[in-house]
Amino acid sequence: MRINLKSSMHVTDKGLETDFLYVQLLEKIKWLIRNSTFKPGDKLSSIRAFSREQGISITTVYKAYAELEVMGYIEARPKSGYYVKANRKHSYLIPKEIEVPENVEEFSPYDMTVEVYKNLDEENIIQLSLSAPAVTLLPRAKLNKTMAQAIRTSKDGGIGYEEIQGNKLLRNEIARHSVNWGGNLSANEIVTTQGCIEALQFCLMAVTNPGDAVAIETPGFFRIVNLIKNLGLTVIKIPTDPETGPDLKYLKSQLPNIKACLFTPNFNNPLGSCMPESNKEELVELLAQHEIPLIEDDVFGECYFGTTRPKTCKSFDKKGLVLYCSSISKTLAPGYRVGWCIPGKFINKVLQIKTTHSLASPGPTHATVGLFFNTGRLDLHLRKLRSSLATQCRQYGQAIRKYFPTNTQISNPGGGCFLWIRLDNGIDSNKLYQKAIDKKIRIAPGNMITGENCFSNYIRIGFGHPFTRNLETSLEILGQLITEMIADTQ
Amino acid sequence: MRINLKSSMHVTDKGLETDFLYVQLLEKIKWLIRNSTFKPGDKLSSIRAFSREQGISITTVYKAYAELEVMGYIEARPKSGYYVKANRKHSYLIPKEIEVPENVEEFSPYDMTVEVYKNLDEENIIQLSLSAPAVTLLPRAKLNKTMAQAIRTSKDGGIGYEEIQGNKLLRNEIARHSVNWGGNLSANEIVTTQGCIEALQFCLMAVTNPGDAVAIETPGFFRIVNLIKNLGLTVIKIPTDPETGPDLKYLKSQLPNIKACLFTPNFNNPLGSCMPESNKEELVELLAQHEIPLIEDDVFGECYFGTTRPKTCKSFDKKGLVLYCSSISKTLAPGYRVGWCIPGKFINKVLQIKTTHSLASPGPTHATVGLFFNTGRLDLHLRKLRSSLATQCRQYGQAIRKYFPTNTQISNPGGGCFLWIRLDNGIDSNKLYQKAIDKKIRIAPGNMITGENCFSNYIRIGFGHPFTRNLETSLEILGQLITEMIADTQ
Numbered sequence: 001m002r003i004n005l006k007s008s009m010h011v012t013d014k015g016l017e018t019d020f021l022y023v024q025l026l027e028k029i030k031w032l033i034r035n036s037t038f039k040p041g042d043k044l045s046s047i048r049a050f051s052r053e054q055g056i057s058i059t060t061v062y063k064a065y066a067e068l069e070v071m072g073y074i075e076a077r078p079k080s081g082y083y084v085k086a087n088r089k090h091s092y093l094i095p096k097e098i099e100v101p102e103n104v105e106e107f108s109p110y111d112m113t114v115e116v117y118k119n120l121d122e123e124n125i126i127q128l129s130l131s132a133p134a135v136t137l138l139p140r141a142k143l144n145k146t147m148a149q150a151i152r153t154s155k156d157g158g159i160g161y162e163e164i165q166g167n168k169l170l171r172n173e174i175a176r177h178s179v180n181w182g183g184n185l186s187a188n189e190i191v192t193t194q195g196c197i198e199a200l201q202f203c204l205m206a207v208t209n210p211g212d213a214v215a216i217e218t219p220g221f222f223r224i225v226n227l228i229k230n231l232g233l234t235v236i237k238i239p240t241d242p243e244t245g246p247d248l249k250y251l252k253s254q255l256p257n258i259k260a261c262l263f264t265p266n267f268n269n270p271l272g273s274c275m276p277e278s279n280k281e282e283l284v285e286l287l288a289q290h291e292i293p294l295i296e297d298d299v300f301g302e303c304y305f306g307t308t309r310p311k312t313c314k315s316f317d318k319k320g321l322v323l324y325c326s327s328i329s330k331t332l333a334p335g336y337r338v339g340w341c342i343p344g345k346f347i348n349k350v351l352q353i354k355t356t357h358s359l360a361s362p363g364p365t366h367a368t369v370g371l372f373f374n375t376g377r378l379d380l381h382l383r384k385l386r387s388s389l390a391t392q393c394r395q396y397g398q399a400i401r402k403y404f405p406t407n408t409q410i411s412n413p414g415g416g417c418f419l420w421i422r423l424d425n426g427i428d429s430n431k432l433y434q435k436a437i438d439k440k441i442r443i444a445p446g447n448m449i450t451g452e453n454c455f456s457n458y459i460r461i462g463f464g465h466p467f468t469r470n471l472e473t474s475l476e477i478l479g480q481l482i483t484e485m486i487a488d489t490q
Numbered sequence: 491m492r493i494n495l496k497s498s499m500h501v502t503d504k505g506l507e508t509d510f511l512y513v514q515l516l517e518k519i520k521w522l523i524r525n526s527t528f529k530p531g532d533k534l535s536s537i538r539a540f541s542r543e544q545g546i547s548i549t550t551v552y553k554a555y556a557e558l559e560v561m562g563y564i565e566a567r568p569k570s571g572y573y574v575k576a577n578r579k580h581s582y583l584i585p586k587e588i589e590v591p592e593n594v595e596e597f598s599p600y601d602m603t604v605e606v607y608k609n610l611d612e613e614n615i616i617q618l619s620l621s622a623p624a625v626t627l628l629p630r631a632k633l634n635k636t637m638a639q640a641i642r643t644s645k646d647g648g649i650g651y652e653e654i655q656g657n658k659l660l661r662n663e664i665a666r667h668s669v670n671w672g673g674n675l676s677a678n679e680i681v682t683t684q685g686c687i688e689a690l691q692f693c694l695m696a697v698t699n700p701g702d703a704v705a706i707e708t709p710g711f712f713r714i715v716n717l718i719k720n721l722g723l724t725v726i727k728i729p730t731d732p733e734t735g736p737d738l739k740y741l742k743s744q745l746p747n748i749k750a751c752l753f754t755p756n757f758n759n760p761l762g763s764c765m766p767e768s769n770k771e772e773l774v775e776l777l778a779q780h781e782i783p784l785i786e787d788d789v790f791g792e793c794y795f796g797t798t799r800p801k802t803c804k805s806f807d808k809k810g811l812v813l814y815c816s817s818i819s820k821t822l823a824p825g826y827r828v829g830w831c832i833p834g835k836f837i838n839k840v841l842q843i844k845t846t847h848s849l850a851s852p853g854p855t856h857a858t859v860g861l862f863f864n865t866g867r868l869d870l871h872l873r874k875l876r877s878s879l880a881t882q883c884r885q886y887g888q889a890i891r892k893y894f895p896t897n898t899q900i901s902n903p904g905g906g907c908f909l910w911i912r913l914d915n916g917i918d919s920n921k922l923y924q925k926a927i928d929k930k931i932r933i934a935p936g937n938m939i940t941g942e943n944c945f946s947n948y949i950r951i952g953f954g955h956p957f958t959r960n961l962e963t964s965l966e967i968l969g970q971l972i973t974e975m976i977a978d979t980q
Contacts, residue, residue: 113845113846114654114838114845117654117845117849118653118654118655119653130651132651135646135649135650138649140646140647140649143649144641144647147637147641147854148638151634151637152634156625156630156825157633158825158826159625159628159633159824159825160625160628160824160825161620161622161825162825163608164604164607164608165608194684194827194848194852197846197847197848198847198848201847205720210700210701210721210722211700211722223845223846223849226846227847230695230721230843230846230847231700231720231721231722232701232721232722334650334651335646335648335649335651335652335850335853335854336648336852336853336854337684337848337850337852348604351604351608352603352604355603355604355607356603356712356713356717356720357687357688357691357717357720358684358685358687358688358827359607359685359687360824360825360827361827362684362825362827362855363825364637364825364826364854364855365648365852365854
């Protein structure tokens with residue numbers, strides 16, 4: 001949807017003449033967004049067109065747009081233009097009951113997690129429960145070719161144990177690529193793992209002892225909640241705003257009880273929100289003052305829809321207190337299970353833990369990814385992938401708005417692979433799951449995703465699969481099921 | 491060394507005429523072994539030769555040998571003959587201080603584990619610290635070829651997530667092969683993992699909660715001790731006899747405090763001993779009476795030197811209380827990190843844990859091993875590997891007896907990849923490690939291997955590498971270093 005700013009703005013001549021013209025301009029646009037004249041997903045005029053239409057200099061428009069982008073009101077999408085981002089009003093509301101977290105009884109996700117994830121490779125089913133891109137978006141042929149090459153050229157074909165710290169080429173390449181998110185690293189600071197989740201486990205073990213409390217975002221992801229609990233730790237939930245991330249004021253009040261934080265600042269699961277840079281910096285400084293380690297889950301960091309890679313908390317880390325974790329599961333090959341961590345000053349502890357818990361990472365897949373990075377194939381692939389994901393995000397969102405009941409609220413993520421959807425309060429998404437699976441559609445119920453009962457009227461929809469007619473039909477069916485369920489409750 | 495039984499035996503004519511001739515015969519042989527006339531590793535006359543020499547029927551000799559084998563006095567080695575096995579007197583003694591375990595202060599293996607294992611793929615070093623066969627003994631070319639085939643024929647080249655429970659072909663083949671150790675399984679009872687250690691972790695998590703106590707063997711393996719502790723559990727040490735395994739009487743006295751047991755009945759690390767079948771059965775029955783789960787680490791089960799695959803505790807499991815764990819790291823490809831567990835009645839819990847902690851196993855390596863098993867290449871390879879390991883075990887043992895001081899005591903394992911060696915009480919094996927590494931020889935110090943200070947005069951020597959002139963020289967150098975260290979302490 002293309003919007004002509006001219007018709008809906010009232011920029012005074014006087015205002016246009018002041019030194020702070022761009023400030024006035026951005027205030028006007030902010031006002032229009034806040035008042036829903038511009039809705040999330042709406043496309044703004046291009047800088048050049050806006051300048052021409054309004055008779056304002058390109059520089060002024062650019063400065064206003066850039067500032068609005070920094071403030072999180074709009075976002076630039078590569079080769080596409082500027083779009084209005086979600087804000088609290090336009091996306092969903094965080095349920096009131098968890099804004100100040102209490103000891104709410106937790107959903108036991110035992111059966112549902114196994115049920116939802118048991119057949120990850122199942123065919124004949126529309127798979128909407130995953131938070132990873134479809135295999136068809138991934139460079140299968142190039143990876144296969146690279147694997148043959150990696151096996152041929154490696155010392156022992158990947159059969160023997162590799163160095164505990166991990167494949168050297170892969171670590172070199174991770175260090176090189178970290179420049180994109182503000183990293184300044186050497187291969188010696190990196191430890192490879194079996195996916196990001198093993199990295200998180202090792203880092204948690206390195207900085208806590210059983211019985212300690214770890215701060216996490218709420219809503220959060222059940223695998224992180226369960227991981228923490230399985231290690232004998234407790235969780236302290238920090239209410240998380242879809243725009244600004246974890247509530248730092250509340251976090252500060254909890255610091256005396258917290259041994260470590262585990263946050264996903266870039267496109268967290270399930271919110272899909274990206275913490276503003278200034279908040280990341282503030283978070284790192286706050287924790288540094290109290291010598292509290294921050295485990296940063298950046299698994300979705302490369303899946304951004306904007307023009308630049310969002311920075312990481314690690315890039316603000318001066319004391320080695322940020323333990324950065326990531327993987328290629330959301331970008332290159334989920335089935336390879338290749339991840340890594342950059343544990344700062346805890347690296348020796350992490351190496352000791354890896355020596356106990358896995359000894360070495362699987363040679364062939366790690367060597368393949370190292371070589372794939374090294375040959376420059378990654379950057380090209382990532383550019384295409386990001387563009388596909390951004391498009392799919394828009395397509396899925398549009399279909400959901402079209403087919404779901406009007407009181408549905410959906411997130412407007414700035415990256416990642418999933419939408420977080422709030423349904424009518426009367427909906428039990430576990431029941432919806434059952435109805436959907438009967439129609440060969442697999443969704444992820446909100447209480448399973450978060451491990452919290454208060455999200456039982458939410459679902460997470462992964463948009464990793466290209467949007468097809470078939471997929472649109474599935475979302476239409478889902479919408480019908482929800483409409484019927486609401487009717488049944490009334 | 492070939493021994494003529496005739497000259498050293500006094501079998502009476504009267505005895506030979508009784509119905510229980512074979513019993514008298516075996517009593518005599520037992521007596522000769524106990525009195526050190528026959529030493530561990532000595533070769534007995536063949537059944538045919540013995541029969542001819544003594545004028546006794548082949549059947550009688552066979553029955554006596556078979557019974558002695560069951561009793562653990564001798565062992566048959568394929569295509570080689572009968573050999574005297576180690577017994578308590580001929581191998582080392584378990585240090586007195588741990589026969590009744592107390593709260594001895596534990597060695598912090600922090601730096602040593604990272605130091606010893608940091609460069610697993612290092613060249614220019616004689617690697618004696620590992621408990622895995624050398625890559626040169628493994629079918630690299632065939633595995634590489636199989637991997638190319640597995641990637642070509644799999645649905646998505648191993649790039650997408652595979653089923654959480656694990657690769658179906660691999661699970662089928664594991665079920666099929668389990669017949670060798672007394673298993674009677676279907677693929678649905680098996681969950682694949684990243685090596686045996688991840689299987690142990692998942693099983694521990696499935697049957698315990700932080701704060702619970704787990705019984706383990708002592709001496710035991712540091713990775714198991716650390717794994718248990720890292721999960722917030724405590725260990726209860728069960729004194730373990732090099733011949734009969736964990737002391738079941740002592741175990742029984744500890745049952746009220748124990749939530750689960752984690753034992754390595756076949757060729758445990760570092761003892762290398764194999765629990766007799768009757769003890770395995772007794773152990774399983776004892777634990778079943780008290781509904782206590784047994785986690786069985788069978789990672790060395792296929793590395794036997796005798797004629798038949800030792801049975802597992804799992805084969806005696808009637809209540810689903812035995813959680814069996816194994817991998818291909820000691821037999822096929824350590825670097826692939828392919829393992830599995832058969833968790834009995836805890837399978838749903840293990841699946842839930844895998845969903846949290848790893849989601850899926852790495853596709854390409856797991857598919858490759860499934861196909862390798864399926865094409866029948868495994869059995870042929872294992873026969874060759876076992877023969878090589880048995881030969882190397884003898885060669886290393888002979889060299890150590892030749893070059894090490896005379897008060898050295900060494901284990902006489904019935905399988906596995908390592909010797910457990912007790913040095914003079916004055917030796918600190920951490921210091922020996924440093925002296926050896928200066929000579930480009932890497933050994934595993936006893937306190938690091940076990941995580942217990944009382945084993946500081948022990949070392950573990952892996953015999954995974956074929957015995958070469960170079961290797962013999964390294965053992966000679968080690969012997970010299972030890973001799974010098976003893977001289978320095980006097």
